[in-house]
Amino acid sequence: MKYKELIAQMTLAEKASLMSGKDFWQTQNIDRLGIKSMFLADGPHGIRKQAAAADHLGLNASIPATCFPPAATISNSWSTELGETIGDYLGKEAVAQRVNVLLGPGVNMKRNPLCGRNFEYFSEDPYLAGKMAAGYINGIQSHGISACVKHFAVNNQEERRMSIDTIVDERTLREIYLTAFEIAVKEGKTKTVMSAYNMLNGTYTNESTHLMREILRDEWKFDGVVVTDWGGSNDRVAGLLAGNELEMPTTAGETNDEIIQAIQSGAIAEEVLDECVDRLLELMFTTEEVYKNSQQQEVDIEAHHRVAQRAAEESIVLLKNEENILPLKKGTKVAIIGDFAKQPRYQGAGSSIVNPTILDNTLDYFDQSGLVSVGYESGFERYGNKNTKKLDKACALAKEADVVLFYMGLDEVTEAEGLDRQSMKLPDNQLELLQALKKVNANIVAVLSCGSVVEMPWIYNVKGLVHGYLAGQAGGRAILRVITGDVNPSGKLSETYPLRYEDTPSYHQFPGKEVSVEYRESIYIGYRYYDTANIEVLFPFGYGLSYTTFKYSNIQLSKNEVTFELTNTGNVVGMEVAQLYVGCKSEAIFRASKELKGFTKILLNAGETKTVTIPFDDKTFRYFNVKTNKWEVEEAEYEIMIGSSSSDIKLADTISIEGTGAPLPYDKAQLPTYYSGKANHVTEAEFENLLGFKVPIAKWDRSKPLGYNDTIAQCQYAKGGFARFAYHLIVFVYRFLNKIGKRSTANIIMMSIYHMPFRGVARMTGGIMNMPMLDGILMMVNGQFFKGLKHVIKEKNKLSKINKENKTIAAATKEM
Numbered sequence: 001m002k003y004k005e006l007i008a009q010m011t012l013a014e015k016a017s018l019m020s021g022k023d024f025w026q027t028q029n030i031d032r033l034g035i036k037s038m039f040l041a042d043g044p045h046g047i048r049k050q051a052a053a054a055d056h057l058g059l060n061a062s063i064p065a066t067c068f069p070p071a072a073t074i075s076n077s078w079s080t081e082l083g084e085t086i087g088d089y090l091g092k093e094a095v096a097q098r099v100n101v102l103l104g105p106g107v108n109m110k111r112n113p114l115c116g117r118n119f120e121y122f123s124e125d126p127y128l129a130g131k132m133a134a135g136y137i138n139g140i141q142s143h144g145i146s147a148c149v150k151h152f153a154v155n156n157q158e159e160r161r162m163s164i165d166t167i168v169d170e171r172t173l174r175e176i177y178l179t180a181f182e183i184a185v186k187e188g189k190t191k192t193v194m195s196a197y198n199m200l201n202g203t204y205t206n207e208s209t210h211l212m213r214e215i216l217r218d219e220w221k222f223d224g225v226v227v228t229d230w231g232g233s234n235d236r237v238a239g240l241l242a243g244n245e246l247e248m249p250t251t252a253g254e255t256n257d258e259i260i261q262a263i264q265s266g267a268i269a270e271e272v273l274d275e276c277v278d279r280l281l282e283l284m285f286t287t288e289e290v291y292k293n294s295q296q297q298e299v300d301i302e303a304h305h306r307v308a309q310r311a312a313e314e315s316i317v318l319l320k321n322e323e324n325i326l327p328l329k330k331g332t333k334v335a336i337i338g339d340f341a342k343q344p345r346y347q348g349a350g351s352s353i354v355n356p357t358i359l360d361n362t363l364d365y366f367d368q369s370g371l372v373s374v375g376y377e378s379g380f381e382r383y384g385n386k387n388t389k390k391l392d393k394a395c396a397l398a399k400e401a402d403v404v405l406f407y408m409g410l411d412e413v414t415e416a417e418g419l420d421r422q423s424m425k426l427p428d429n430q431l432e433l434l435q436a437l438k439k440v441n442a443n444i445v446a447v448l449s450c451g452s453v454v455e456m457p458w459i460y461n462v463k464g465l466v467h468g469y470l471a472g473q474a475g476g477r478a479i480l481r482v483i484t485g486d487v488n489p490s491g492k493l494s495e496t497y498p499l500r501y502e503d504t505p506s507y508h509q510f511p512g513k514e515v516s517v518e519y520r521e522s523i524y525i526g527y528r529y530y531d532t533a534n535i536e537v538l539f540p541f542g543y544g545l546s547y548t549t550f551k552y553s554n555i556q557l558s559k560n561e562v563t564f565e566l567t568n569t570g571n572v573v574g575m576e577v578a579q580l581y582v583g584c585k586s587e588a589i590f591r592a593s594k595e596l597k598g599f600t601k602i603l604l605n606a607g608e609t610k611t612v613t614i615p616f617d618d619k620t621f622r623y624f625n626v627k628t629n630k631w632e633v634e635e636a637e638y639e640i641m642i643g644s645s646s647s648d649i650k651l652a653d654t655i656s657i658e659g660t661g662a663p664l665p666y667d668k669a670q671l672p673t674y675y676s677g678k679a680n681h682v683t684e685a686e687f688e689n690l691l692g693f694k695v696p697i698a699k700w701d702r703s704k705p706l707g708y709n710d711t712i713a714q715c716q717y718a719k720g721g722f723a724r725f726a727y728h729l730i731v732f733v734y735r736f737l738n739k740i741g742k743r744s745t746a747n748i749i750m751m752s753i754y755h756m757p758f759r760g761v762a763r764m765t766g767g768i769m770n771m772p773m774l775d776g777i778l779m780m781v782n783g784q785f786f787k788g789l790k791h792v793i794k795e796k797n798k799l800s801k802i803n804k805e806n807k808t809i810a811a812a813t814k815e816m
């Protein structure tokens, strides 16, 4: 232990006090030993440091900071350098705001397009997500502070995120859901990891010794700190045993006492706590270093805004360009239609929400574009209501223009933390308007703003489609520069666009049942599924157009790398993302027909040719063998493919690879659907063959009294009439708020009350309510109303007395 001597000077209470927050965002300080509080702040695409009222849902304002485009956007750049640059600027701003740990990036896989938080994550592919994350982390941590990769692991939906049990087989866990974390730990060298709210195969992630010790510490050699997601601790002692150093936010000392009791009773050894303290001290001291002699640093707001603009420009994806309608020539007469042109949709909602320093919108910068505006009409109601007047006005304007620029997308309430989307559709009122516009002007270029995949049955109505995703605070100008050709688009999709939601591999298993969600599709997520099962998609993974064209030639393979030539065959400078996919020719182990194993982004002048090399690495040929419980390589022929998207393979060759000689992991006859690749409809029996254990009962056991880990939603079948009434009241208020258009408030009720486990009531109230009081509430819920109420009052009085005594002691100590 590095801080053995310092730890020896601490009392047991002092050591335990470090294991949970002092308040919502800070860790405990111990002044007499020179231990300062650390400040942890969101988030992944900008700093959300709350100066006053604190919350984890993005409700209260934070200090202004640059709002860079979120991860879903930046991953379309396929540029790890850009990731590092953003990390660097995030780091600078974090230091200027005196933050020690920045709570990002988020690297969860996009298992299903409806996950409400997909905008915060990079990709459906673990290799791409991991490499992007490593870039961010390197950039952030170059300032001496810590990044915090989250949410470890299998947190792939928002519905019941604090209670859901994710059932997944070990190979899928390793290959799909953990690889991005592995890269973030090994290559990014993140100093902090945030555990996820959910359970993994029956155990809360922060209590899972398999996840936290065997994989994270022993295999990946992670020597940093694990922090719980806010309010995500269940059994504090079990968490500590699994190596979870820090619980956030504060529990007003309640869980520290649990640790003390466990040590005093001999249930756990004090060394377990000491080791956690040691690792936490390392994080505290190293991230404090930067603040030792430096004065408060100033942020150059304009310069950071420009970086946000460049980031958006490199990430915007051109999806359609019929008749080369784009780029628009200077002087083109344009009608600007759509609410999103005036009020950009530039980030998602929830804990990642940033209070931007500047916010560009299209209208303000239109004059600089060289295009001629014939006017602006909002055309539709942002939150979905029909408005014929607006539609008519927009159509009248469209008639006057050469080209219609139609700004469409999802509103900010639809893509939010804590809730999944209900469908993959855009609002009807926008589509009606689009159809009407098409009747008066055939030259429509749509600009799409949303952070996750939508269905596009309307695409035939537009000649051009520019997908800005959520383009950050400088997105308005960045999009215009792509439209006019000042910037040649080079973004490529980091997720597949299926034709319809029903085509997605997890369609039948999302968001699961009451207790659990079964990842029956196994390794077949995203393009791995569409490609192997031959399902037609709208836009494949890795797809994106440019204003120039590229030619791939002359592939050469060696043991360690693949080399080829790339030529810009068009008239303008451009960037191409070349992608390396690998497919195994043997059918002994079921696999996706191809997997991304490398990529590079190359800048080429018109007519220029460059030789490009993509090296192989430890992941190129590996698979996880459940029999040996290790990464192995199968001896076989492998196809090495270079593509400009996952379905546009330009060059291919084969290579023979020596294997590690491991026994084959599967009995093929037991897993026919997996071997066929058509894994969107796997039976429970076959899934159990893959898992090697029985799936848990997915429905609530309505005969049992409700306990700490049951959710408020389960009050619907509680014994206590009071609880059932409360449940109906919550549902009524939710529906009512929706009806009167207060969707945002309605959503908050859903995520912070309806789906909250009872333990969260104690964990998230900063000490106002403690576990003994919660016991009383549970008595009331379970039918013993008066007994429970008496218990609550008794415990409340006890707590008030203790708090008073503590205050007196604190005051006396101060005076001494």
Ligand code: BGC
Residues within 6 Å of the ligand: 042, 055, 056, 057, 103, 150, 229, 230, 351
């Ligand atoms: C989110 C985390 C976030 C934390 C603090 C949680 O609700 O899941 O991603 O960092 O709140 O705001």
